[in-house]
Amino acid sequence: MKMKRKNISTLRFRFLVILFAAVIPFYIFTNLISYSNFRLTRNQLLAQLKNTTVSLHNTYEMLLRNSVTVYLRSKVEAGSDITYYILAEDQLDITEKKQLIKNRLQNIEVGSTGYFYAIDSNGIVLFHPDKNIVGNSLKEVTPVAEQLMLKEGYFEYEWQNTDELELKNKALYMTYIPELDWFITATSYRDEFTVMIDMDIIESTIAAMVLGENGYSYVTEVNGTFIAHPRYSNSDDADLLIKNDFDSVSRNLYESSDGFSTYFWRETEDSPLRKKIVFSKYIEDFDWIVASTMNLSEINTPLTRQLIVNTALTLLFSLILFWMIKKISFTIEKPVSDIFNTLNSAGSGNLAARTLPSGPAEIRDIGETLNAFILALEDNTESLKSTISEKEKLIHEIQHRINNNLQTINSMINLQRDHTSNSETRIILQDIHKRVSVIGVVYDHMLITDKDFKEDTLLLSAFLEDYISLYINSYDVNNDNFKVESNFEKIHMRRNSAISLGLILNELLSHCHSLSTHENRMATAVISVKKEKENTLSFSFRDNINSFDSKHWSYNSENLSYNLIQVLTVQLNGVVDISSNESEYSQFRMSLPN
Incomplete structure (x- = not known):
């Protein structure tokens, strides 16, 4: 590559x-x-x-x-x-x-x-x-x-x-x-005694507060009149207070009651506006606001x-x-x-490519190691090709022989069935023939080596379609009384799991077909396989003759089909849900990992 x-x-x-x-x-x-x-x-x-x-x-x-x-x-x-x-x-x-x-x-x-x-x-x-x-x-x-x-x-x-x-x-x-x-x-009432407070104490405490480089504390009434301020007075700085709209500032402080807020302020009439941050607290008895403030720029x-x-x-x-x-x-x-070009060439399949070691000693060592690696890779590649070819031939031969053996077994079953007059024995031999045929169809598909073949897996939809066709064509199915509809997504499944699922399908088809023949009723079976989640698929068998209700489906240890399905479901780690409606349908549904 x-x-x-x-x-x-x-x-x-x-x-x-x-x-x-x-x-x-x-x-x-x-x-x-x-x-x-x-x-x-x-x-x-x-x-x-x-x-x-x-x-x-x-x-x-x-x-x-x-x-x-x-x-x-x-x-x-x-x-x-x-x-x-x-x-x-x-x-x-x-x-x-x-x-x-x-x-x-x-x-x-x-x-x-x-x-x-x-x-x-x-x-x-x-x-x-x-x-x-x-x-x-x-x-x-x-x-x-x-x-x-x-x-x-x-x-x-x-x-x-x-x-x-x-x-x-x-x-x-x-x-x-x-x-x-x-x-x-x-x-x-407490507020009657506010007049008894010594204002000199309030002014001295305000003047003593130092906050950073330019911060200070002050006390004001709600209407914007200073009670105590270290820099401004109500009379001397009236124009500056009006220019700064201190009435609005006081009202905002009163509305915020307790907590932090900001406002814009100029220290003198000619200085620019600066944003200040303030923490204020309302003194209810005095109806005053006590606040401490500093320039926000001093923080930032x-x-x-x-x-x-x-x-x-x-x-x-x-x-x-x-x-x-x-x-x-x-x-x-x-x-x-x-070195990169040599790797690129070798990756494209040219294992004769070599690099000329140069540069610092560490890079030269890498080049020499790369040449030795490509040489060893060339030798090992040829050996692996030969081994893989031999193994593929051997696997194909084994699968072919297994398939031939299954066909031989089915032929022997057919011979035995043809020479048996007992109807019950003929039915048992026919059921065995069907089950062996499921395995035979699996190995037929394992011999296919086209694009749908993946290691020990097969294309489940093709396998199930082929088996349904085999069943209809080989076991005296009257197409006027028994029809099968299928809806399969393109899903690959491992061989053993496919055999188990095929055997379950065989039991369900046989049961439904047998009931249709015995009661002389027109039956339609709808079979579907689809993905539910990333690693989960759903298998569904639905018919219109209520073959899975309690009257027709025996849930006991003497029912071979029921026991076989139970064993196969456990092998598949599946979860089965059987439902029926007396006037409409019955359904066998299984959710299993894949």
Whole structure:
């Protein structure tokens, strides 16, 4: 066989492939390292933005919580002092004391909208501004459930009075009076206490934050008014804020609530727009946005620079390797080409071809080894041709003798059948004749040496067609009462498997033909073989006289045909499915590997 030489198979091309195989992974590896470092740096910067914002948010939350706690605690301590003072009065009974304590506590101001209330250890509300819940047990409801568990101290919760439209954030401080079994509580909405926060602390914390080279943190209201900013003020930088449309930026930060977002910003009125990345967090009690931001270019520029350096180094490395490969390939390409031409000639059948060893010592050794190999191949080829020819003649003779022996056996069976008067014996001998004929047809096909012959296989469709024709022509088949239709795909099958499948077909044909003759019915058998999957085929035998229903097909150990089909199916590793319809058809279907 002649080998076609193409440019892609030249040694120089292969060296170039090696070059790219070395350079491309190097380039990818260096860029992956750069990208990995970039991702690490980027994640660190983004984490710094997030952590800074969260830290500021928590600081302001803590300032508010401390203010609320101190304030409410002072109110509760004052209420506790009043309670114990009244309890110490001897002139009043306990009912009068409770009423007096209730009146005094309810008159204490708690912020602008706060108030005192009391519950007992069963969660029953003793007094409260919301008259609708007084006298009710709320022990399963927040915050009463928590109060019964804690008994003393501060915590935050959400609450909605019966005359209010929505839940609001509240805080309370409580203490337990065991003499009365009362939990006296001072509560108020948290947002009332934002005015108590020291703005100098907020501005100093913002100014102390350092983020990269140009990053910073700031606090703004939703309408775009700065609460604290390290660089800009609402009055001095009003024109710059308008030019940057900071009102829209603030609204977007408010809508995104918590998380990362981007916006465009110019540091001065004459500077270009730069994209900034920001992490913002909403402080609900203040209705503020606390945010930390830096230029996006501060994150991306190091990666761009590193990619340029990597590309330049890779290009330089590639040029040096290319020059070296060109020098090396020039010294060995000619002798390798001569070796290739010799191989091409020998592959085309010219075993007299030889190469002239040249080039480097390694290439010369290859040339000499090739010449020795071709010489040995020439000698072995002649010997193999002679051996193969002898084996082919021997195999053909064996198959021919087997076929002759099968014909002799069939002739002896026919002689015996003709000299037998017992009808049952004649039927048995005829069945044996049919089965031997299946094997004979197989070996007839094995003697065919045309294009359909493949090693120990035969063309299944031709074999089955020939056997069906033999059956119809040899066994007194009345074509008016028994017809066979076939649909076979072109499939090759090994000899032993074909014999087994042919024997199964013989049993099915005999059974159907016998039933048709016995009941004097017109029968049509439809036989098909087709591929199901890559290595699986389907064999189907279908008739119109219900020959496989329980009435006509005996599923027991005394039925020779049934037992033979079972044994052959196991040999073929097949799976059989028999179905019938009393008014239409019956079908024998087998799926088997091939």
